[in-house]
């Protein structure tokens with residue numbers, strides 16, 4: 001699966017005096033291990049979130065495997081001609097219907113009837129996301145947190161009856177593969193930072209994604225736990241051919257595990273290339289964790 005980002009630009013931010021993302025062009029190819037680097041506030045998390053459609057774009061489009069999944073969704077510009085932008089600029093992507101007077105049911109059925117959006121939904125399911133800090137529910141056990149990763153793939157009625165046995169088995173297998181068999185029924189709030197991060201990885205993997213986007217997966221971990229997490233990401237790529245894009249602050253770990261680095265500064269890409277010699281080129285980006 002490829003992720004193509006074409007001229008991405010977010011809305012102008014008055015506090016920054018620029019868009020958060022400001023003309024991002026990059027293509028992530030199948031099976032690549034990419035480190036997203038840059039100073040605090042450079043736009044790394046925003047770019048990662050934009051790739052899964054969590055950030056509205058002012059300009060530009062994102063294609064996943066050639067399917068447009070995110071673009072400039074302009075309110076009120078559509079008269080029923082299936083959402084091509086009326087501005088005549090193909091990079092502006094799709095506009096949305098004026099939905100103000102439509103019921104939720106009408107809006108949902110309209111979205112389903114528009115083929116680009118239908119593809120969008122299924123294409124995004126191929127992407128797993130590890131959020132900053134893990135995003136786990138501390139009161140739930142490790143296995144319950146992992147099963148939460150299945151919620152999007154099940155019809156609502158099925159979740160009322162609990163998760164199927166096959167899902168529970170899969171969740172246990174994933175936890176065991178990540179070295180957490182003993183901790184499967186322990187509350188995640190009682191686990192160490194490294195263990196929690198592995199639960200978060202298992203939760204992303206239960207969707208069986210082809211692409212894994214990880215936002216600072218090793219921040220706050222000690223050296224050993226950080227290496228373990230990086231090894232897991234590296235194995236997912238080498239053994240399952242998964243595409244990995246991860247935000248990192250540690251240049252030496254980026255050089256050790258990733259093959260390609262994309263360095264952001266003030267919302268722009270200032271370097272896109274191999275990870276060798278990153279330290280000498282970008283010494284100022286080193287930050288103690």
Ligand SMILES: Nc1ncnc2c1ncn2[C@@H]1O[C@H](COP(=O)(O)OP(=O)(O)OP(=O)(O)O)[C@@H](O)[C@H]1O
Pocket residue numbers: 013016020038039040041042043044045046047
């Ligand atoms: N929802 C938002 N509304 C307004 N500004 C935002 C929003 N999200 C992020 N920003 C701003 O955009 C800039 C980029 O944020 P982002 O989190 O993408 O940076 P980052 O490179 O991931 O930083 P860090 O390394 O600190 O996590 C920051 O200045 C941030 O304050």
